[in-house]
Amino acid sequence: MAAIISMSHFAPRTVVYLLVLSASFFPVFAINITTLLSSFPDLSDFTNLLSTTAVAADLSGRTSITLLAVPNTFLRSSDLGNFPSSSPSETYAGDVIRYHVLLEYLSWPDLRLIPAGGKIVTTLFQTTGRASSAFGSVNITRNPESGAVTVVSPTSNATVLALIKTLPYNISVFSVNSLLVPYGFDLMASDTQPPSGLNITKALIDAANFNVAASMLTASGVEAEFERDEGGAGLTLFMPTDEAFSDLPASLRFQSLPAEKKAVVLRFHVLHSYYPLGSLESIVNPVQPTLATEQNGAGSFTLNIGRVNGSVAIDTGIVQATVIRTVIDQNPVAIFGVSKVLLPREFFPMNPIGLNKPSGGGGVGGFSGGVAQPPEISLSPDNSPVLYSPPSHLSSPPGFGDNPSSAAGKKVAARILLGLWCIVFHLLLWQ
16 A cells, blocks of 8 residues: 555656656657648748648758748749649759758847848758758848848848748748749749840940940850850849940050959859849849859959949949949840949959049948948049159258157257267367
Protein backbone atom coordinates (compact mmCIF):
# COMPACT_ATOMS: atom_id res chain seq x y z
CA MET A 1 0.00 0.00 0.00
CA ALA A 2 2.86 2.32 0.84
CA ALA A 3 4.47 1.55 -2.50
CA ILE A 4 1.30 2.44 -4.32
CA ILE A 5 1.01 5.73 -2.45
CA SER A 6 4.64 6.52 -3.20
CA MET A 7 4.23 5.88 -6.90
CA SER A 8 1.05 7.92 -7.12
CA HIS A 9 2.79 10.76 -5.32
CA PHE A 10 5.71 10.91 -7.76
CA ALA A 11 3.92 9.90 -10.98
CA PRO A 12 2.90 13.43 -12.10
CA ARG A 13 6.42 14.77 -11.63
CA THR A 14 7.88 11.80 -13.50
CA VAL A 15 5.44 12.22 -16.38
CA VAL A 16 6.29 15.91 -16.73
CA TYR A 17 9.99 15.12 -16.69
CA LEU A 18 9.60 12.49 -19.40
CA LEU A 19 7.54 14.85 -21.54
CA VAL A 20 10.17 17.58 -21.31
CA LEU A 21 12.94 15.09 -22.03
CA SER A 22 11.18 13.64 -25.07
CA ALA A 23 10.36 17.10 -26.43
CA SER A 24 14.06 17.85 -26.72
CA PHE A 25 14.35 15.23 -29.42
CA PHE A 26 11.67 16.80 -31.64
CA PRO A 27 11.42 20.20 -33.37
CA VAL A 28 9.78 22.82 -31.18
CA PHE A 29 8.00 24.25 -34.20
CA ALA A 30 7.36 22.92 -37.68
CA ILE A 31 6.21 25.34 -40.34
CA ASN A 32 3.09 24.47 -42.33
CA ILE A 33 3.33 27.45 -44.64
CA THR A 34 0.29 26.68 -46.78
CA THR A 35 -1.95 26.48 -43.70
CA LEU A 36 -0.45 29.69 -42.39
CA LEU A 37 -1.23 31.56 -45.64
CA SER A 38 -4.60 29.95 -46.37
CA SER A 39 -6.49 32.80 -44.68
CA PHE A 40 -4.98 35.39 -47.05
CA PRO A 41 -6.77 35.09 -50.42
CA ASP A 42 -4.62 37.82 -51.98
CA LEU A 43 -1.65 35.46 -51.60
CA SER A 44 -3.37 32.42 -53.14
CA ASP A 45 -1.18 32.34 -56.29
CA PHE A 46 2.02 32.58 -54.27
CA THR A 47 0.77 29.90 -51.85
CA ASN A 48 -0.03 27.64 -54.81
CA LEU A 49 3.51 28.07 -56.13
CA LEU A 50 4.90 27.17 -52.70
CA SER A 51 3.01 23.87 -52.89
CA THR A 52 3.52 22.93 -56.55
CA THR A 53 7.26 23.65 -56.49
CA ALA A 54 7.84 21.65 -53.27
CA VAL A 55 9.19 24.72 -51.46
CA ALA A 56 6.48 24.28 -48.80
CA ALA A 57 7.92 20.83 -48.05
CA ASP A 58 11.41 22.34 -47.79
CA LEU A 59 10.14 24.72 -45.12
CA SER A 60 8.37 22.12 -42.99
CA GLY A 61 11.59 21.23 -41.18
CA ARG A 62 12.92 24.77 -40.76
CA THR A 63 12.57 27.46 -38.13
CA SER A 64 13.60 31.11 -37.96
CA ILE A 65 12.79 32.26 -41.48
CA THR A 66 11.31 35.34 -43.15
CA LEU A 67 9.07 34.83 -46.17
CA LEU A 68 8.65 37.58 -48.76
CA ALA A 69 5.26 36.86 -50.30
CA VAL A 70 4.15 38.44 -53.58
CA PRO A 71 0.41 39.31 -53.74
CA ASN A 72 -1.63 38.09 -56.71
CA THR A 73 -1.75 41.54 -58.31
CA PHE A 74 2.03 41.75 -58.62
CA LEU A 75 2.68 38.06 -59.24
CA ARG A 76 0.25 37.86 -62.19
CA SER A 77 2.05 40.75 -63.88
CA SER A 78 5.27 38.70 -63.84
CA ASP A 79 6.04 35.70 -65.98
CA LEU A 80 6.55 33.20 -63.15
CA GLY A 81 2.82 32.78 -62.60
CA ASN A 82 2.49 31.48 -66.16
CA PHE A 83 4.78 28.50 -65.63
CA PRO A 84 2.76 25.23 -65.51
CA SER A 85 3.88 23.13 -62.54
CA SER A 86 4.27 20.00 -64.69
CA SER A 87 6.75 21.59 -67.09
CA PRO A 88 10.56 21.27 -66.91
CA SER A 89 10.61 24.78 -65.48
CA GLU A 90 9.27 23.53 -62.13
CA THR A 91 12.74 23.49 -60.55
CA TYR A 92 13.44 26.85 -62.15
CA ALA A 93 10.27 28.36 -60.69
CA GLY A 94 10.96 26.68 -57.36
CA ASP A 95 14.37 28.34 -57.12
CA VAL A 96 12.77 31.73 -57.77
CA ILE A 97 10.38 31.07 -54.85
CA ARG A 98 13.28 29.84 -52.68
CA TYR A 99 14.90 33.20 -53.34
CA HIS A 100 12.00 34.74 -51.37
CA VAL A 101 12.77 32.70 -48.24
CA LEU A 102 15.27 34.46 -45.98
CA LEU A 103 17.06 32.14 -43.56
CA GLU A 104 16.70 34.55 -40.65
CA TYR A 105 13.76 35.69 -38.55
CA LEU A 106 13.19 39.42 -39.07
CA SER A 107 10.48 41.45 -37.35
CA TRP A 108 9.29 44.98 -38.17
CA PRO A 109 11.58 46.43 -35.47
CA ASP A 110 14.48 44.51 -37.01
CA LEU A 111 13.77 46.07 -40.41
CA ARG A 112 13.62 49.56 -38.87
CA LEU A 113 17.14 49.00 -37.49
CA ILE A 114 18.67 48.13 -40.88
CA PRO A 115 21.88 50.20 -41.20
CA ALA A 116 22.45 52.70 -44.00
CA GLY A 117 24.80 50.30 -45.76
CA GLY A 118 22.16 47.56 -45.83
CA LYS A 119 22.10 44.03 -44.48
CA ILE A 120 23.05 40.92 -46.48
CA VAL A 121 20.75 37.96 -45.79
CA THR A 122 21.11 34.44 -47.19
CA THR A 123 18.12 32.85 -48.92
CA LEU A 124 16.96 29.26 -49.22
CA PHE A 125 18.09 29.33 -52.86
CA GLN A 126 21.73 29.60 -51.72
CA THR A 127 21.45 26.22 -49.97
CA THR A 128 20.58 24.40 -53.22
CA GLY A 129 24.08 24.80 -54.65
CA ARG A 130 22.58 26.20 -57.84
CA ALA A 131 23.19 29.85 -56.96
CA SER A 132 25.97 31.53 -58.91
CA SER A 133 28.77 32.39 -56.44
CA ALA A 134 27.21 34.28 -53.51
CA PHE A 135 24.25 35.55 -55.54
CA GLY A 136 21.90 33.43 -53.43
CA SER A 137 21.76 36.31 -50.94
CA VAL A 138 19.84 39.59 -51.01
CA ASN A 139 20.67 43.02 -49.62
CA ILE A 140 18.02 44.66 -47.45
CA THR A 141 18.21 48.46 -47.35
CA ARG A 142 16.19 51.16 -45.61
CA ASN A 143 15.65 54.72 -46.76
CA PRO A 144 16.36 56.88 -43.68
CA GLU A 145 14.02 59.63 -44.91
CA SER A 146 10.94 57.69 -45.99
CA GLY A 147 11.56 54.57 -43.91
CA ALA A 148 10.88 52.39 -46.97
CA VAL A 149 12.54 48.97 -46.79
CA THR A 150 13.77 47.51 -50.07
CA VAL A 151 15.07 44.03 -50.84
CA VAL A 152 17.71 44.22 -53.57
CA SER A 153 19.11 41.52 -55.83
CA PRO A 154 21.60 42.03 -58.68
CA THR A 155 18.72 42.03 -61.18
CA SER A 156 15.61 43.22 -59.32
CA ASN A 157 14.23 45.20 -56.39
CA ALA A 158 11.15 44.72 -54.21
CA THR A 159 9.72 47.10 -51.61
CA VAL A 160 8.26 45.67 -48.39
CA LEU A 161 4.56 46.58 -48.21
CA ALA A 162 3.25 45.14 -44.95
CA LEU A 163 3.68 42.52 -42.25
CA ILE A 164 1.24 39.68 -43.00
CA LYS A 165 1.92 37.24 -40.18
CA THR A 166 4.50 36.67 -37.48
CA LEU A 167 5.13 33.84 -35.02
CA PRO A 168 8.08 34.99 -32.90
CA TYR A 169 10.79 33.91 -33.27
CA ASN A 170 10.14 31.33 -35.96
CA ILE A 171 8.54 32.95 -38.96
CA SER A 172 7.62 36.35 -40.34
CA VAL A 173 5.67 36.84 -43.55
CA PHE A 174 5.95 40.20 -45.33
CA SER A 175 4.25 41.20 -48.58
CA VAL A 176 6.42 42.80 -51.28
CA ASN A 177 5.48 44.68 -54.43
CA SER A 178 7.55 42.73 -56.95
CA LEU A 179 8.95 39.32 -57.71
CA LEU A 180 12.65 38.98 -56.87
CA VAL A 181 14.67 37.38 -59.65
CA PRO A 182 17.98 35.63 -58.89
CA TYR A 183 21.05 36.51 -60.93
CA GLY A 184 21.20 34.63 -64.25
CA PHE A 185 17.48 33.81 -64.39
CA ASP A 186 15.42 34.66 -67.47
CA LEU A 187 11.69 34.76 -66.72
CA MET A 188 10.82 35.58 -70.32
CA ALA A 189 12.60 32.58 -71.84
CA SER A 190 9.51 30.82 -73.20
CA ASP A 191 7.99 30.08 -76.58
CA THR A 192 5.19 32.55 -75.96
CA GLN A 193 7.45 35.42 -74.94
CA PRO A 194 10.52 35.69 -77.17
CA PRO A 195 13.18 38.36 -76.58
CA SER A 196 12.39 41.78 -77.95
CA GLY A 197 15.16 41.57 -80.57
CA LEU A 198 15.97 45.28 -80.36
CA ASN A 199 19.11 46.19 -82.32
CA ILE A 200 20.80 48.50 -79.81
CA THR A 201 23.49 49.79 -82.18
CA LYS A 202 20.94 50.64 -84.88
CA ALA A 203 18.77 52.44 -82.33
CA LEU A 204 21.76 54.57 -81.28
CA ILE A 205 22.76 55.40 -84.86
CA ASP A 206 19.19 56.29 -85.79
CA ALA A 207 18.97 58.59 -82.77
CA ALA A 208 22.07 60.53 -83.96
CA ASN A 209 24.86 61.91 -81.77
CA PHE A 210 25.69 58.44 -80.41
CA ASN A 211 28.12 57.26 -83.11
CA VAL A 212 31.07 56.77 -80.72
CA ALA A 213 29.01 54.69 -78.31
CA ALA A 214 27.59 52.61 -81.17
CA SER A 215 31.03 51.90 -82.64
CA MET A 216 32.44 50.94 -79.22
CA LEU A 217 29.55 48.52 -78.63
CA THR A 218 30.22 46.82 -81.95
CA ALA A 219 34.01 46.75 -81.62
CA SER A 220 33.97 45.39 -78.06
CA GLY A 221 31.52 42.58 -78.77
CA VAL A 222 29.32 43.47 -75.81
CA GLU A 223 26.48 44.49 -78.13
CA ALA A 224 25.57 40.84 -78.67
CA GLU A 225 25.87 40.24 -74.93
CA PHE A 226 23.41 43.05 -74.18
CA GLU A 227 20.93 41.86 -76.78
CA ARG A 228 20.97 38.35 -75.31
CA ASP A 229 19.96 39.86 -71.98
CA GLU A 230 17.01 41.80 -73.39
CA GLY A 231 14.62 38.93 -72.80
CA GLY A 232 15.35 38.58 -69.07
CA ALA A 233 14.62 41.22 -66.47
CA GLY A 234 15.33 43.78 -69.16
CA LEU A 235 18.07 46.38 -69.61
CA THR A 236 18.56 50.06 -68.91
CA LEU A 237 21.44 51.64 -70.85
CA PHE A 238 23.02 55.03 -70.15
CA MET A 239 24.78 55.98 -73.39
CA PRO A 240 27.12 59.01 -73.50
CA THR A 241 26.71 61.43 -76.39
CA ASP A 242 29.51 62.07 -78.90
CA GLU A 243 30.21 65.36 -77.09
CA ALA A 244 30.61 63.47 -73.82
CA PHE A 245 33.39 61.37 -75.35
CA SER A 246 35.08 64.41 -76.90
CA ASP A 247 35.05 66.17 -73.51
CA LEU A 248 37.14 63.45 -71.88
CA PRO A 249 40.54 64.83 -70.82
CA ALA A 250 43.46 63.45 -72.84
CA SER A 251 45.24 62.73 -69.54
CA LEU A 252 42.75 59.93 -68.80
CA ARG A 253 43.95 57.93 -71.83
CA PHE A 254 40.50 56.40 -72.15
CA GLN A 255 41.01 55.25 -75.73
CA SER A 256 44.27 53.48 -74.77
CA LEU A 257 42.52 51.20 -72.27
CA PRO A 258 42.88 47.47 -73.04
CA ALA A 259 39.93 45.98 -74.89
CA GLU A 260 38.77 43.97 -71.88
CA LYS A 261 38.69 47.10 -69.69
CA LYS A 262 36.75 49.03 -72.33
CA ALA A 263 34.19 46.22 -72.29
CA VAL A 264 33.90 46.51 -68.50
CA VAL A 265 33.37 50.29 -68.80
CA LEU A 266 30.57 49.67 -71.31
CA ARG A 267 28.94 47.14 -68.97
CA PHE A 268 29.27 49.78 -66.25
CA HIS A 269 26.77 51.86 -68.25
CA VAL A 270 24.04 49.19 -68.10
CA LEU A 271 21.57 48.10 -65.39
CA HIS A 272 20.30 44.53 -65.61
CA SER A 273 16.68 45.64 -65.14
CA TYR A 274 14.23 47.66 -67.17
CA TYR A 275 13.67 51.14 -65.71
CA PRO A 276 11.49 53.65 -67.58
CA LEU A 277 12.26 57.29 -66.84
CA GLY A 278 9.52 57.55 -64.23
CA SER A 279 11.00 54.65 -62.27
CA LEU A 280 14.45 56.25 -62.35
CA GLU A 281 12.99 59.50 -61.03
CA SER A 282 11.40 57.73 -58.06
CA ILE A 283 13.97 55.00 -57.49
CA VAL A 284 13.98 53.85 -53.85
CA ASN A 285 17.46 52.37 -53.58
CA PRO A 286 19.96 54.81 -55.14
CA VAL A 287 22.93 52.41 -55.27
CA GLN A 288 22.43 50.16 -58.28
CA PRO A 289 24.60 47.25 -59.47
CA THR A 290 25.54 47.15 -63.15
CA LEU A 291 26.41 44.38 -65.57
CA ALA A 292 30.04 45.02 -64.56
CA THR A 293 29.06 44.31 -60.93
CA GLU A 294 27.81 40.86 -61.87
CA GLN A 295 31.17 39.93 -63.39
CA ASN A 296 33.41 41.56 -60.77
CA GLY A 297 31.64 40.97 -57.47
CA ALA A 298 29.03 42.59 -55.27
CA GLY A 299 29.81 46.15 -54.21
CA SER A 300 32.03 46.92 -57.19
CA PHE A 301 31.16 48.99 -60.29
CA THR A 302 27.94 50.39 -58.81
CA LEU A 303 26.09 53.55 -59.84
CA ASN A 304 24.41 56.03 -57.52
CA ILE A 305 21.15 57.27 -59.05
CA GLY A 306 19.08 60.18 -57.78
CA ARG A 307 17.69 63.59 -58.72
CA VAL A 308 19.57 66.89 -58.96
CA ASN A 309 17.79 70.10 -60.00
CA GLY A 310 14.85 68.15 -61.39
CA SER A 311 16.93 65.81 -63.56
CA VAL A 312 18.00 62.20 -63.09
CA ALA A 313 21.64 62.23 -62.00
CA ILE A 314 24.03 59.29 -62.23
CA ASP A 315 27.09 59.40 -60.00
CA THR A 316 30.11 57.08 -60.20
CA GLY A 317 32.02 58.58 -57.29
CA ILE A 318 34.31 60.65 -59.53
CA VAL A 319 31.95 62.03 -62.15
CA GLN A 320 28.27 62.92 -62.22
CA ALA A 321 26.21 62.79 -65.40
CA THR A 322 22.61 63.70 -66.06
CA VAL A 323 20.03 62.05 -68.28
CA ILE A 324 19.49 64.51 -71.12
CA ARG A 325 17.19 62.56 -73.44
CA THR A 326 15.31 59.30 -73.93
CA VAL A 327 16.63 57.40 -76.94
CA ILE A 328 14.16 54.54 -76.70
CA ASP A 329 11.80 53.23 -74.03
CA GLN A 330 10.33 49.94 -75.17
CA ASN A 331 9.85 47.32 -72.48
CA PRO A 332 12.09 45.44 -71.71
CA VAL A 333 14.77 47.92 -72.92
CA ALA A 334 15.29 51.58 -72.10
CA ILE A 335 18.17 53.64 -73.56
CA PHE A 336 18.92 57.09 -72.18
CA GLY A 337 21.43 59.64 -73.42
CA VAL A 338 23.71 60.98 -70.68
CA SER A 339 25.89 64.08 -70.56
CA LYS A 340 29.15 62.40 -69.51
CA VAL A 341 31.04 59.15 -69.87
CA LEU A 342 30.53 57.16 -66.66
CA LEU A 343 34.02 56.51 -65.32
CA PRO A 344 34.29 53.78 -62.66
CA ARG A 345 36.41 54.38 -59.56
CA GLU A 346 38.01 51.00 -60.09
CA PHE A 347 39.82 52.17 -63.28
CA PHE A 348 40.27 55.92 -62.95
CA PRO A 349 41.72 58.32 -60.34
CA MET A 350 39.37 59.93 -57.85
CA ASN A 351 40.13 63.46 -59.13
CA PRO A 352 41.09 63.14 -62.80
CA ILE A 353 42.66 66.37 -64.06
CA GLY A 354 40.51 68.24 -66.54
CA LEU A 355 37.09 66.93 -65.46
CA ASN A 356 34.82 69.88 -64.93
CA LYS A 357 32.18 70.16 -62.29
CA PRO A 358 29.33 67.68 -62.98
CA SER A 359 26.63 68.97 -65.27
CA GLY A 360 23.14 69.47 -63.97
CA GLY A 361 24.26 71.51 -60.95
CA GLY A 362 24.55 70.51 -57.36
CA GLY A 363 27.13 68.37 -55.71
CA VAL A 364 27.18 64.63 -55.84
CA GLY A 365 25.76 64.64 -52.35
CA GLY A 366 22.78 66.62 -53.64
CA PHE A 367 20.60 63.54 -53.65
CA SER A 368 19.98 60.71 -51.21
CA GLY A 369 22.77 58.20 -51.10
CA GLY A 370 25.31 60.47 -52.81
CA VAL A 371 29.00 60.19 -52.09
CA ALA A 372 31.36 63.04 -51.37
CA GLN A 373 32.29 65.24 -54.31
CA PRO A 374 36.04 65.18 -55.10
CA PRO A 375 37.82 68.53 -54.65
CA GLU A 376 37.37 70.82 -57.62
CA ILE A 377 40.63 71.59 -59.42
CA SER A 378 41.29 75.26 -60.14
CA LEU A 379 42.10 76.00 -63.75
CA SER A 380 44.28 78.81 -65.07
CA PRO A 381 42.96 81.14 -67.84
CA ASP A 382 44.49 78.89 -70.51
CA ASN A 383 42.55 75.94 -69.00
CA SER A 384 45.70 74.18 -67.85
CA PRO A 385 45.71 73.04 -64.23
CA VAL A 386 47.73 75.18 -61.82
CA LEU A 387 49.61 72.49 -59.94
CA TYR A 388 52.65 74.49 -58.71
CA SER A 389 53.70 78.13 -58.70
CA PRO A 390 57.50 78.62 -58.21
CA PRO A 391 58.53 81.44 -55.86
CA SER A 392 60.06 84.58 -57.36
CA HIS A 393 63.66 85.60 -56.58
CA LEU A 394 62.31 88.34 -54.30
CA SER A 395 60.41 85.94 -52.09
CA SER A 396 61.30 85.99 -48.39
CA PRO A 397 62.91 82.94 -46.80
CA PRO A 398 60.69 80.52 -44.89
CA GLY A 399 59.53 82.02 -41.60
CA PHE A 400 59.54 85.62 -42.84
CA GLY A 401 55.97 85.89 -44.18
CA ASP A 402 53.57 88.65 -43.29
CA ASN A 403 51.94 86.79 -40.45
CA PRO A 404 52.29 86.76 -36.64
CA SER A 405 54.48 83.67 -36.63
CA SER A 406 57.17 85.47 -38.66
CA ALA A 407 58.22 87.61 -35.64
CA ALA A 408 59.95 84.67 -33.99
CA GLY A 409 61.85 83.99 -37.19
CA LYS A 410 63.07 87.57 -37.32
CA LYS A 411 64.40 87.36 -33.76
CA VAL A 412 66.28 84.14 -34.49
CA ALA A 413 67.81 85.66 -37.62
CA ALA A 414 68.86 88.79 -35.70
CA ARG A 415 70.61 86.71 -33.07
CA ILE A 416 72.45 84.69 -35.70
CA LEU A 417 73.55 87.91 -37.43
CA LEU A 418 74.77 89.38 -34.12
CA GLY A 419 76.75 86.23 -33.40
CA LEU A 420 78.47 86.43 -36.78
CA TRP A 421 79.45 90.05 -36.18
CA CYS A 422 80.95 89.10 -32.81
CA ILE A 423 83.08 86.39 -34.41
CA VAL A 424 84.33 88.79 -37.10
CA PHE A 425 85.11 91.44 -34.44
CA HIS A 426 87.21 89.02 -32.36
CA LEU A 427 89.10 87.85 -35.44
CA LEU A 428 90.01 91.44 -36.25
CA LEU A 429 91.27 92.01 -32.69
CA TRP A 430 93.60 88.99 -32.83
CA GLN A 431 95.21 90.05 -36.06
